[in-house]
Each structure stands twice: as C-alpha cells, then as structure tokens.
Amino acid sequence: MNDLFSSASESAREEVSRLKATLTRANIDYYQNSSPTISDQEYDRLMRRLQDIEKQYPELLTPDSPTQRVGSDLSSTSSASKQQRKAFQQIAHRYPMLSLGNTYSEQEIEDWLRHLPAGVEIVAELKFDGLSISLWYEHGRLTHALTRGDGVRGDDVLRNIQTIGSIPQVVSAELPDSFELRGEVLLPWEAFERLNKEREDNEEPLFANPRNAASGTLKLLDSKEVERRGLICYLYYLLGEDLPFDTHYERLEAVKQWGFPVSDAIKLCHSINEVMDFIAYWDTERKNLPVATDGIVLKVNNIHQQEELGYTAKSPRWAIAYKFPAEKQKTRLTSISYQVGRTGVVTPVANLEPVQLSGTQVSRATLHNEDFIRSMRIKEGDMVWVEKGGEIIPKITGKAAEADDDSTDYDYRFTPVCPECNTPLVRVEGEAAWRCPNRKGCPPQLQGKIIHFVSRKAMNIDGLGDETIAMLFGEGLIKTPADLYSLSHADLASQERLGSKSAQNILVSIEASKSVPWARVLFALGIRMVGETTARKIARRFPSVEALQWATREQLTDVEDVGEQIADNIIAFFNDTDNLQEIIKLKNAGLQMQVSEDRQASSSDLLQGQTIVISGVFSRHSRDEYKALIEANGGKNTGSISKKTSFVLAGENMGPEKRKKAESLGIRLVGEDEFLGMINE
Numbered sequence: 289m290n291d292l293f294s295s296a297s298e299s300a301r302e303e304v305s306r307l308k309a310t311l312t313r314a315n316i317d318y319y320q321n322s323s324p325t326i327s328d329q330e331y332d333r334l335m336r337r338l339q340d341i342e343k344q345y346p347e348l349l350t351p352d353s354p355t356q357r358v359g360s361d362l363s364s365t366s367s368a369s370k371q372q373r374k375a376f377q378q379i380a381h382r383y384p385m386l387s388l389g390n391t392y393s394e395q396e397i398e399d400w401l402r403h404l405p406a407g408v409e410i411v412a413e414l415k416f417d418g419l420s421i422s423l424w425y426e427h428g429r430l431t432h433a434l435t436r437g438d439g440v441r442g443d444d445v446l447r448n449i450q451t452i453g454s455i456p457q458v459v460s461a462e463l464p465d466s467f468e469l470r471g472e473v474l475l476p477w478e479a480f481e482r483l484n485k486e487r488e489d490n491e492e493p494l495f496a497n498p499r500n501a502a503s504g505t506l507k508l509l510d511s512k513e514v515e516r517r518g519l520i521c522y523l524y525y526l527l528g529e530d531l532p533f534d535t536h537y538e539r540l541e542a543v544k545q546w547g548f549p550v551s552d553a554i555k556l557c558h559s560i561n562e563v564m565d566f567i568a569y570w571d572t573e574r575k576n577l578p579v580a581t582d583g584i585v586l587k588v589n590n591i592h593q594q595e596e597l598g599y600t601a602k603s604p605r606w607a608i609a610y611k612f613p614a615e616k617q618k619t620r621l622t623s624i625s626y627q628v629g630r631t632g633v634v635t636p637v638a639n640l641e642p643v644q645l646s647g648t649q650v651s652r653a654t655l656h657n658e659d660f661i662r663s664m665r666i667k668e669g670d671m672v673w674v675e676k677g678g679e680i681i682p683k684i685t686g687k688a689a690e691a692d693d694d695s696t697d698y699d700y701r702f703t704p705v706c707p708e709c710n711t712p713l714v715r716v717e718g719e720a721a722w723r724c725p726n727r728k729g730c731p732p733q734l735q736g737k738i739i740h741f742v743s744r745k746a747m748n749i750d751g752l753g754d755e756t757i758a759m760l761f762g763e764g765l766i767k768t769p770a771d772l773y774s775l776s777h778a779d780l781a782s783q784e785r786l787g788s789k790s791a792q793n794i795l796v797s798i799e800a801s802k803s804v805p806w807a808r809v810l811f812a813l814g815i816r817m818v819g820e821t822t823a824r825k826i827a828r829r830f831p832s833v834e835a836l837q838w839a840t841r842e843q844l845t846d847v848e849d850v851g852e853q854i855a856d857n858i859i860a861f862f863n864d865t866d867n868l869q870e871i872i873k874l875k876n877a878g879l880q881m882q883v884s885e886d887r888q889a890s891s892s893d894l895l896q897g898q899t900i901v902i903s904g905v906f907s908r909h910s911r912d913e914y915k916a917l918i919e920a921n922g923g924k925n926t927g928s929i930s931k932k933t934s935f936v937l938a939g940e941n942m943g944p945e946k947r948k949k950a951e952s953l954g955i956r957l958v959g960e961d962e963f964l965g966m967i968n969e
C-alpha cells in the first residue's frame with residue numbers, strides 16, 4: 289500500500305486508546321481527586337505523544353480526546369461527595385476557560401516567537417502552579433468565583449474565595465461595570481508544609497504538592513477551615529467588553545492599581561533575548577519564592593493582535609507556556625534496600641547521601657524495579673540523579689557519572705526473599721515487579737488488605753489511618769478485616785495516640801459501615817483486579833454473595849468488564865476456605881452481603897438491549913451518574929457512535945464531530961429530560 293495514503297495501523301489505534309485512557313484517568317486524579325498519579329512531566333510526555341499520533345492519523349482524532357478538552361474539576365462527578373455537589377453551584381463561564389500550549393524546549397519557544405507577526409511585544413510572566421479561578425465583578429462587587437471546571441462550566445466557590453484577604457470584595461465605582469479577572473489560587477510552601485505536618489499527625493493522607501493541597505482546600509465545605517489554611521491568589525488576566533487599555537501589560541498595571549494582587553514578576557519584552565533572559569533568571573530565582581511555579585507564560589501584549597491570532601480548541605494561539613525541567617540533584621547511592629507494598633510488590637529503594645531538593649531534604653528514593661536498575665547498571669556507591677516530580681516519593685532517574693569500573697562485569701541481583709517474611713519472591717512473566725507470594729502471612733500484605741477494606745471508596749471507616757492499623761495489627765487485635773467488628777472501646781482507647789473520644793468515633797464509623805451497599809463490600813473484599821467499577825457491575829448481576837460464589841466462569845465473563853483473568857480470580861477467591869470463613873464472619877457481623885430491597889427496586893430492564901453513547905455536558909446528573917443509570921436499567925454505555933448505537937444521550941455542547949456522525953447514521957439524539965423520562969426518574 290502507498291504509505292502516504294495508508295490509514296492508521298492497529299497498533300496506532302491501540303496506542304491512541306491506551307493514551308486516551310491513561311490521560312483521562314490522570315485528569316480525574318489531578319483535577320477531581322486532587323491526588324495526581326503521574327508526574328506533570330510524564331503527563332506532558334503522554335499528551336505530546338497522543339498529539340503526534342493524532343497529527344499523523346487525523347482519522348483517530350475525536351472531539352472527546354484529552355488533546356481537545358481541558359481536564360475537569362467539576363463537583364458534579366461521582367468522586368465528589370454529595371454535599372460538595374450540592375454546595376457548589378455550577379455556572380457557565382462567559383468566556384471558555386482554556387489551558388495553555390506548553391513546551392519544555394527553549395528551541396520551541398524561539399520558534400513560537402519567530403512565527404509571530406513582526407514587531408510584537410511579549411509579556412513574560414511566571415506560571416504559578418496552583419489552580420485557576422475566574423472572579424466576576426458586577427458594579428464593583430465580587431459576585432462569583434468559578435473554578436475552571438470542564439472549561440465550559442465551573443463550580444462557584446465564592447464563599448471560599450472570600451477567605452482570601454487580598455481579593456477585594458468591593459472595588460471603586462469608577463471601574464468598568466462588569467469585568468472578569470482570572471488568576472491562580474495557591475497555597476504557599478510554608479502553609480503547605482504546616483498542613484501536611486498536621487495531616488501526618490492525624491494520620492490523614494498527605495497532599496503530594498501545594499497545587500493539590502490548594503485544590504483540595506478550595507473544594508472544602510467548611511470556609512473556616514479554608515481560611516485557616518491560608519490560600520493566596522495572583523491575578524494575571526482581565527476580560528470583559530469595552531475595557532480600558534489595548535494592551536495586556538497596561539491592563540495588568542491597572543488591575544494592580546485597582547487594588548488586586550498581581551505579581552511583580554512581569555516583564556514587557558521586545559526581543560527573543562529579553563524573553564530568554566527572563567526564563568534564565570527565574571529558572572533559579574523561583575526557588576526563593578514563597579509559592580510554587582512550574583514555568584513561564586508568554587503572552588502577546590496587544591489585545592488586537594491577540595484577537596487576530598485567536599484560539600485552537602484548547603488554548604490561545606497568542607500565549608504559550610515554557611515549563612521548567614523537573615528539579616534534580618546528584619548524590620551518592622549508599623545502599624539499596626527493599627520494601628514490600630500492600631499488594632506484595634517489592635520495590636527497590638535507594639538510600640542516599642542526603643541532598644536538598646525542591647525545599648526538602650531527600651535521603652531515600654524509589655529505584656522502580658529490577659529492570660530499571662539493570663538497564664542503568666546502577667550499583668551501591670554510584671553517583672545518581674534524584675528527582676521529585678509532582679509525587680511525594682522522589683525517584684532515581686539515572687546514573688550521574690560513569691564509575692571507573694563500568695567495563696567490568698556488572699552483577700546486580702534483586703533480593704531473592706521478602707524483606708518482611710523471608711518468603712522467596714516470584715516474578716510473574718511479563719511484569720517488571722517481583723512479588724512476595726505469601727499473601728496470607730506477610731504482614732504488610734495483611735495490613736494492606738485491612739487498609740483497603742476501610743478506605744473511603746470501600747467501607748469508608750474513618751479514623752483508622754495506616755499507623756493505627758499497624759498498631760492494632762502489631763498487637764494481634766486485628767488479623768483480618770472481620771476482626772474490626774469485634775474491637776471494643778477498651779481495645780482502641782488503650783492505644784497510644786487514641787483517646788476515648790477517637791475510639792468512640794471509630795466504633796461509630798465501624799457500625800455505620802454495616803449499611804455500606806453490597807457492591808462496595810464486594811470491592812472491599814479486595815479480590816485481585818476487581819476495582820470499584822467492576823465490583824459495581826458484578827454486584828448488579830450477582831445480587832448476593834451466594835449468587836457470586838456459585839457463578840460459573842461463563843456467567844462471570846458475561847458481565848461487562850469481566851474477562852477470563854478476573855473471572856478466574858473470583859473463582860480462586862471463593863475456592864479458598866480462609867476467604868469463605870472471612871465472609872461468614874463479615875456476614876455475621878451484619879455487613880450487606882446482598883443488594884438491599886430499595887436498590888433492587890431502583891434498577892430495571894427498561895434499557896435492556898440498548899447501546900447508548902453519552903456526549904456533552906449535563907445539568908441534572910454527572911456523566912458518571914448517567915453511566916450508572918444506563919447500567920442500572922439494563923443498558924450498555926459505549927464511547928463511540930457506530931451503527932450499533934441505539935441512541936445518543938446528548939447534553940449541552942455536544943462535539944460537532946459526534947453530532948455529524950450521529951446524523952449521518954440516522955441515530956437519534958435524546959436530551960437529558962427525555963432520557964430521565966424513559967427510565968421513570
């Protein structure tokens with residue numbers, strides 16, 4: 289076939305779908321859960337890769353691609369609590385809230401500058417690493433404060449923004465009647481460290497970085513707590529109709545004059561050299577700032593020129609971000625030790641000569657896995673690079689200097705036995721990780737099961753942090769999750785750091801977990817590969833533990849998302865007498881081992897046999913809720929429109945491509961209200 293006209297290969301298609309899934313998941317973890325699972329650099333790298341493939345094979349580009357949409361922090365999603373959904377009203381942005389094109393390459397910055405019209409002026413600013421906010425002022429009064437949301441609509445977090453002292457609630461009447469200011473909400477380093485210290489003392493999960501701490505804080509329901517944490521804000525963009533001044537720089541100066549917080553680190557540049565000097569200066573100087581920055585933003589100064597340059601689907605063409613490379617340090621690897629995780633995976637850990645990195649002292653970092661160590665020929669005594677990407681745990685990224693003896697034989701051996709229980713490790717083919725197979729006797733794995741069981745999305749038992757579980761486990765008070773249900777007040781209150789009040793709260797929470805629905809109990813059991821969503825689908829099909837216990841492999845694989853591997857894991861789980869005994873204990877303790885009657889009533893076969901695509905933005909339920917409703921009523925939700933699609937559940941701003949495709953195939957678009965009518969809601 290002629291290469292020029294060849295269509296996307298199967299492997300490109302697969303890679304695109306993998307990249308989309310990873311980036312979508314990363315967006316949810318970053319924007320909604322305030323808890324990133326991959327570093328910013330890794331995210332940017334994957335996004336780049338997806339953009340490149342989509343450029344090469346435009347037929348693979350769909351409007352729902354993460355390259356075409358900004359991530360969403362809206363509280364209408366399933367990960368937000370019910371109270372959050374109610375607390376923050378969602379409001380449509382007057383101007384879509386876009387993101388910025390970014391690059392780590394100075395060369396690309398130069399190229400971008402060279403392609404601008406001759407003689408343009410550039411405003412160089414710091415790129416603050418917090419979360420964006422849009423402030424609306426009407427007749428001199430702050431009326432709304434919207435998060436970016438999905439770029440089209442945002443959560444109105446006005447109450448929380450009002451705790452930031454530097455943001456005026458009322459401004460002088462001589463300003464435009466109506467204007468909007470955009471900026472970044474940040475938690476300064478000092479406040480971030482104080483907050484994490486408190487969380488550590490209370491055994492609450494730590495925030496990975498100030499950005500996540502700020503985004504978690506802005507979505508709190510308790511404004512007093514928000515105030516206590518000490519958010520700050522910098523504004524960097526004025527919008528509105530008939531505004532004074534034709535340049536961005538003059539506008540920012542005016543905004544500062546009006547009494548708003550605007551950073552002083554802003555420079556009007558007239559040449560590439562001036563821009564590059566700004567970048568070089570702040571690359572080091574930013575370490576002395578009280579807040580986190582992750583790059584430089586360059587904007588065309590003249591507003592008319594901005595308008596001429598316009599926008600892509602996701603970002604303005606008149607601005608670009610240069611991102612600073614992750615901070616790294618050279619240090620000596622003194623020894624390698626091994627750590628067993630909750631799932632039995634053994635991770636090699638580098639013990640380092642302590643170095644300062646992004647404001648903290650680092651003496652341990654992950655070495656990832658055996659293959660990484662071998663491919664870099666890393667050994668004790670080497671100088672290595674250590675880096676902190678947005679994660680809490682620093683990582684080794686490579687060897688800093690070739691040691692003299694590199695030509696000699698390299699003989700690294702991963703530890704053959706589990707550092708906790710001495711069991712010989714196994715390495716599953718195709719996996720990079722070594723695991724301890726002693727699931728029933730290895731202490732971190734046993735504790736891991738309990739930690740998973742009490743976690744928020746499982747039984748949601750409050751007050752039992754990892755350390756408390758380790759203490760109770762160490763004393764032999766809990767060996768398996770079922771033991772939680774026979775803990776007494778005295779067992780808990782006698783623990784160091786647990787007073788009578790906390791003990792009481794834990795007991796109340798344990799009691800409350802008895803009404804957690806069957807689907808979540810199933811997830812809490814920790815069957816391998818049975819995640820939250822899969823558990824929900826299985827529980828719908830098998831409405832009691834008995835039904836699931838006797839399910840055949842065929843019946844199991846009939847459930848959407850359940851492949852042979854998961855089916856086998858479920859069968860193996862129920863073939864294990866220890867697990868069956870644990871289930872009996874949990875059932876006797878009063879846990880929901882079957883679907884409750886009300887829930888059974890809320891599901892139906894009304895959408896049986898229908899394949900439904902969801903597209904657009906909704907106001908009555910989130911997309912995830914619609915997905916759950918489709919499934920609860922017997923329908924199937926799929927991602928892309930095809931001949932098999934029964935109808936499209938269409939919200940606002942449905943992508944034009946999807947709309948065209950539905951029209952061309954004669955597939956009906958069903959609005960939100962009509963859909964709810966169909967399922968009698």
Ligand code: IVH
Nearest residue numbers: 387388413414415416419420472524585604
């Ligand atoms: S201007 C249309 N200026 O970076 C242009 N953004 O990745 C609007 N950010 O969502 C953005 N510092 O949250 C602009 N000085 C700055 C910024 C800045 C940080 C954030 C902002 C935006 C993100 C883009």
